[in-house]
Amino acid sequence: MSIITELESLRDSALERISQAADLAALDAVRVDVLGKKGSLTGVLRGLGALSAEERPAVGKVSNQVRAALERALEARKALLAEAALSARVAADAVDVTLPGRKRLPGRAHLINQITAEVVDIFTGLGYAIAEGPEAELDYYNFTALNHPPTHPARSATDTFYVRDLSEGGASGPITDVLLRTHTSPVQVRVLEQQKPPVYVLAPGRVYRRDIADPSHLPQFHQIEGLVVDEGITFGDLKGTLDYVCKELFGKDRKTRFRPHFFPFTEPSAEVDVSCGICAGSGCRFCKYTGWQEILGCGMVDPNVFGYVDIDPEVYTGFAFGMGVERIAALRYDIPDLRMLVEGDMRFLRQF
Amino acid sequence: MHVSMKWLKELVDVDLTVEELVDRLDMTGTAVESVRAVGEGLDGVVVGSVLTKEPHPDADKLSYCSVDVGGDEPLRIVCGATNFEAGDCVPVACVGATLPGDFTIKKTKLRGLVSEGMMCSSPELGLGGDASGLLVLPPDAPVGMAFAEYLGQADTVVELEVTPNRPDCLSMVGVAREVAAITGKHATAPVSVPEESGVPVHDAVSVEIADPDLCSRYTARLIRGVSIGPSPEWLAERVTAAGARPVNNIVDITNLVMFELGQPLHAFDAATLALRDGKAAVTVRRAGAGERLTTLDGQERVLDPNMLVIADDSGAIALAGVMGGENTEVSDTTVDILLESACFEPTSTSLTSRSLGLISEASTRFERGVDAEGCVRAADRAAALMAEVAGGTIAPGVVDVYPVPAIPGVLEMRIDRMNAVLGTGIPAGEAAGILTALGLGVEPVGEGLLRVSVPTFRPDLEREIDLIEEVVRVWGMERVPVTLPGGRGRVGRLTSRQRWMRRIDGAMRAAGLNETMTYSFVDPGDHERIRMPLGEGETLVELVNPMSEEQAVMRISLLPGLLRSVSYNQRRGVPDVHLYEIGSVFSTSEGRKLPREHTAVGGVMAGMWSRPGWTGDDHPLDFFDGKGVIEALVDELSPRHFQVRPADLPWLQPGRSAEVLLEGKVAGWLGEVHPSVADAFEAEAPIVAFELDAGVLIATARPVRTYTEVPRYPAVTLDVALLVDEKVSAERVEHAMRKAGGPLLDSVRLFDVYRGKGVAEGRKSLAWALSYRAPDRTLSDDEVRPVHEKLLRKVCGAVGAELRS
Numbered sequence A: 001m002s003i004i005t006e007l008e009s010l011r012d013s014a015l016e017r018i019s020q021a022a023d024l025a026a027l028d029a030v031r032v033d034v035l036g037k038k039g040s041l042t043g044v045l046r047g048l049g050a051l052s053a054e055e056r057p058a059v060g061k062v063s064n065q066v067r068a069a070l071e072r073a074l075e076a077r078k079a080l081l082a083e084a085a086l087s088a089r090v091a092a093d094a095v096d097v098t099l100p101g102r103k104r105l106p107g108r109a110h111l112i113n114q115i116t117a118e119v120v121d122i123f124t125g126l127g128y129a130i131a132e133g134p135e136a137e138l139d140y141y142n143f144t145a146l147n148h149p150p151t152h153p154a155r156s157a158t159d160t161f162y163v164r165d166l167s168e169g170g171a172s173g174p175i176t177d178v179l180l181r182t183h184t185s186p187v188q189v190r191v192l193e194q195q196k197p198p199v200y201v202l203a204p205g206r207v208y209r210r211d212i213a214d215p216s217h218l219p220q221f222h223q224i225e226g227l228v229v230d231e232g233i234t235f236g237d238l239k240g241t242l243d244y245v246c247k248e249l250f251g252k253d254r255k256t257r258f259r260p261h262f263f264p265f266t267e268p269s270a271e272v273d274v275s276c277g278i279c280a281g282s283g284c285r286f287c288k289y290t291g292w293q294e295i296l297g298c299g300m301v302d303p304n305v306f307g308y309v310d311i312d313p314e315v316y317t318g319f320a321f322g323m324g325v326e327r328i329a330a331l332r333y334d335i336p337d338l339r340m341l342v343e344g345d346m347r348f349l350r351q352f
Numbered sequence B: 001m002h003v004s005m006k007w008l009k010e011l012v013d014v015d016l017t018v019e020e021l022v023d024r025l026d027m028t029g030t031a032v033e034s035v036r037a038v039g040e041g042l043d044g045v046v047v048g049s050v051l052t053k054e055p056h057p058d059a060d061k062l063s064y065c066s067v068d069v070g071g072d073e074p075l076r077i078v079c080g081a082t083n084f085e086a087g088d089c090v091p092v093a094c095v096g097a098t099l100p101g102d103f104t105i106k107k108t109k110l111r112g113l114v115s116e117g118m119m120c121s122s123p124e125l126g127l128g129g130d131a132s133g134l135l136v137l138p139p140d141a142p143v144g145m146a147f148a149e150y151l152g153q154a155d156t157v158v159e160l161e162v163t164p165n166r167p168d169c170l171s172m173v174g175v176a177r178e179v180a181a182i183t184g185k186h187a188t189a190p191v192s193v194p195e196e197s198g199v200p201v202h203d204a205v206s207v208e209i210a211d212p213d214l215c216s217r218y219t220a221r222l223i224r225g226v227s228i229g230p231s232p233e234w235l236a237e238r239v240t241a242a243g244a245r246p247v248n249n250i251v252d253i254t255n256l257v258m259f260e261l262g263q264p265l266h267a268f269d270a271a272t273l274a275l276r277d278g279k280a281a282v283t284v285r286r287a288g289a290g291e292r293l294t295t296l297d298g299q300e301r302v303l304d305p306n307m308l309v310i311a312d313d314s315g316a317i318a319l320a321g322v323m324g325g326e327n328t329e330v331s332d333t334t335v336d337i338l339l340e341s342a343c344f345e346p347t348s349t350s351l352t353s354r355s356l357g358l359i360s361e362a363s364t365r366f367e368r369g370v371d372a373e374g375c376v377r378a379a380d381r382a383a384a385l386m387a388e389v390a391g392g393t394i395a396p397g398v399v400d401v402y403p404v405p406a407i408p409g410v411l412e413m414r415i416d417r418m419n420a421v422l423g424t425g426i427p428a429g430e431a432a433g434i435l436t437a438l439g440l441g442v443e444p445v446g447e448g449l450l451r452v453s454v455p456t457f458r459p460d461l462e463r464e465i466d467l468i469e470e471v472v473r474v475w476g477m478e479r480v481p482v483t484l485p486g487g488r489g490r491v492g493r494l495t496s497r498q499r500w501m502r503r504i505d506g507a508m509r510a511a512g513l514n515e516t517m518t519y520s521f522v523d524p525g526d527h528e529r530i531r532m533p534l535g536e537g538e539t540l541v542e543l544v545n546p547m548s549e550e551q552a553v554m555r556i557s558l559l560p561g562l563l564r565s566v567s568y569n570q571r572r573g574v575p576d577v578h579l580y581e582i583g584s585v586f587s588t589s590e591g592r593k594l595p596r597e598h599t600a601v602g603g604v605m606a607g608m609w610s611r612p613g614w615t616g617d618d619h620p621l622d623f624f625d626g627k628g629v630i631e632a633l634v635d636e637l638s639p640r641h642f643q644v645r646p647a648d649l650p651w652l653q654p655g656r657s658a659e660v661l662l663e664g665k666v667a668g669w670l671g672e673v674h675p676s677v678a679d680a681f682e683a684e685a686p687i688v689a690f691e692l693d694a695g696v697l698i699a700t701a702r703p704v705r706t707y708t709e710v711p712r713y714p715a716v717t718l719d720v721a722l723l724v725d726e727k728v729s730a731e732r733v734e735h736a737m738r739k740a741g742g743p744l745l746d747s748v749r750l751f752d753v754y755r756g757k758g759v760a761e762g763r764k765s766l767a768w769a770l771s772y773r774a775p776d777r778t779l780s781d782d783e784v785r786p787v788h789e790k791l792l793r794k795v796c797g798a799v800g801a802e803l804r805s
């Protein structure tokens, strides 16, 4: 057998083994067997030295061709096997994508503060600053400067929580000078004492009234107070502002209506209803068949209040409003029992 | 104010349906609380006559009666009321009747005796009025008649919520006037001209007002020879519709006139008054200190000089404007009536009625203000009715002491101002028309100016703005065009503090905690339970009038409320609790009026982050989960220096208790709640908790962080395990490393803490990864080695560590 035939047969058998190699390890074994230092092709080539000078070029050429063919085949097979190995690995890596993810869920904000933040954002958009005041407040700010006569029923010890006054000569009876504010309105007075018009402020906060906790009452709840004092402020501005806010809060299709009412610190005063979201105004049990849900109280700042803070009512007019956050929550989510808001039940808090 | 539609229609020619009228009232400022058809839902209720009344043998407070309801046999009824006798007629709900409130009457046994129905009070029948006893009907009430039929039926009673500024609407004529104004109709007021005869009242009665500041007018009329008896049906019906209980003809007339005209009246039995110079001498004066009066309800009242009384020479005979005295009460044998029609000062009446807990229809009206100008008219009307109904004769004249006459106010209203406040263009003529319809005198004076005279029945109209309000509420708030304020110079913003609070809030949630709210007031014992001391000289903020002892003081910490919430969840089978609250905490000290108020940020964590899932990567929450929350918050706020330092805090478990310091200031605490504290709140340990002062958080937060160059060259990281004594803290080792590391030490990370096999008792192994880096070149191992070895030598020396091999 000529050496060329030997080379060709070696090539053919090697190619056969390459094509049969099942994995990269087997393929590499073939490579070592044939092309390695002790490989069969290497062995053949080592014998080249024994050839005559005439034979050498032809055999050399064939052997180079064989080597090249084998290297190509090896490369091709390697690529093929690598791809197959990757596919196999990927296939083995498949997961049940319906298994739950690894997570640490962020916490939720309390419903009341979510609503408050929403209202705050609406009003900052309308150009209001946000003001705050103490929850333990002086009678002066809570009642007197808000034009409440001394005998106003809200001042009674059955309606308002009074706080022990430890100042020298502080009243010791059931009614002291210090109380838990019954509304956020005292912030109005505090703001007007510190800031001259124009005033556009919103004051959210916790307030207290002596109600027994039951499904529709809590002795502590939250209000959002609004106050605007500027030149040329009208009742129409009040209507427009609250109409806008109610639509933002409850939906564009909701209507508002203003019913004249009485509050000591605004005049004219009104209660504001928003059209019932359940029945769209046709009447249902949620709106007691009126088609309307009461949502807030408001009015033009009473000139007497301006008197307490030294603002000239001939130059400035203003409006004020107060809304109950729990009430908005109850209307929006149909919460059956307000006490759930203070129980801290994780299953309740996580819902909002 | 209960308004009978039947009655109202006699006073104003209103032609709206009840529904339309209610709507109009609602939209003009008189809220309607309820509308009810009289007699509605009273099927099965009949007029009964009590035949016998005996004490229940087994119950002190019950009686056992037989009641004729027109059937073959009288009914046997067990009753708890005491205000009736055998012979009285009362409404009886028979078995099967369903009363308002969906209450069905069944045959029952009460303390062993069968009861076949229920005798009813007025409110039980949905009629309002006195709930303290049965509705006793006049003796001539037809026994067996359906009660609805007896009531005269076919009436609708509208209950109005009269705002405190509208005393005039506590009368039928006032409501009629209001209804006329808002519907464009006309109201008429009943007028009675009394026919007088006999000895003039001035010869029989004298009146003196000693304290005119508390009584601006006192009038008296004398009606002689009345016969006291039950009211005729029309009178009883009317009084019932207005929400009162018929008593007798004289009392019912005073009530009728009060409901009609808004003027409370009082009838004295003239014969019981002490005479002076042959006259019944009435004095209106302050009570003496400790003076006593037994009021009509049989209670002896101890009075003080802040209270106004009507007195004769023998002493007090009535509490002015609040309640009459028993000693001068009209009884069945009364013949002559001394009729009082007066005007008492609102504040004093209100304080008196509240301090004695006596709130009556009369006091409610005086409290809001009664029109002094109406006194005589009301006296005339009542006297005429007494003559008509009770057969009396009216003594000529009225004793009228009127030291402080009510003066009608005169106001001016600028049309421009009105439209400027409202944002409207209401013409002067229209505004004038509205004010006129409300009973005001209106006179245009000059361009765009109205002069308005205000009758004394509208004391609420004192200023221009009051008139503007009257115009807009009748003209229609719904007609005011909607605008938005266009003012310049306003900026919508959150203050810096508010923005920080939002970031703190957000960081709490991002760390996995859910926001909750707890009560601001707590049990005074809670602070003992958490054993949290107050600051030097500080005390708890106490409520003077708490709802209960469990809510008697303001919280000094959010912890008690949060622990209660943990307990609430655990008891309901929710073991994993992650809550935070941001809220006010309070304290005070001697000499302070307003308490101190701080905003606290508190959290509690119990159980696990979540129940172990298929990935099996959860663990019971402990100190380090709480610390992780605080570290996340610190990362958000970026204070310059943050430290957690061991501290002995009584409410925390020793050894798992720490203070949180920001820039060297104590910002709050962190730890695992002491098991016995958890136990005191019925919560199950372990519970991780923390509380931080928002003020310190914000004061130390950095609004602008400093930029440091992002590394450009790789770090060389070397691991080392150091054996140290248990008492050597990780922080101390880290400090030593940083101190010894020099400029090349880039970061230090603790990745393992090990105790046990291979580590001596009382020692622990801390494994660290130390990264070295240069800002301007890639470090070689050869360069790092000596630095690292020097660091280790120094650290070992500083903290007594040895290398663990």
Ligand SMILES: [Zn+2]
Binding pocket: A276, A277, A278, A279, A280, A281, A282, A283, A284, A285, A286, A287, A288, A289, A290, A291, A292
């Ligand atoms: Zn509805």
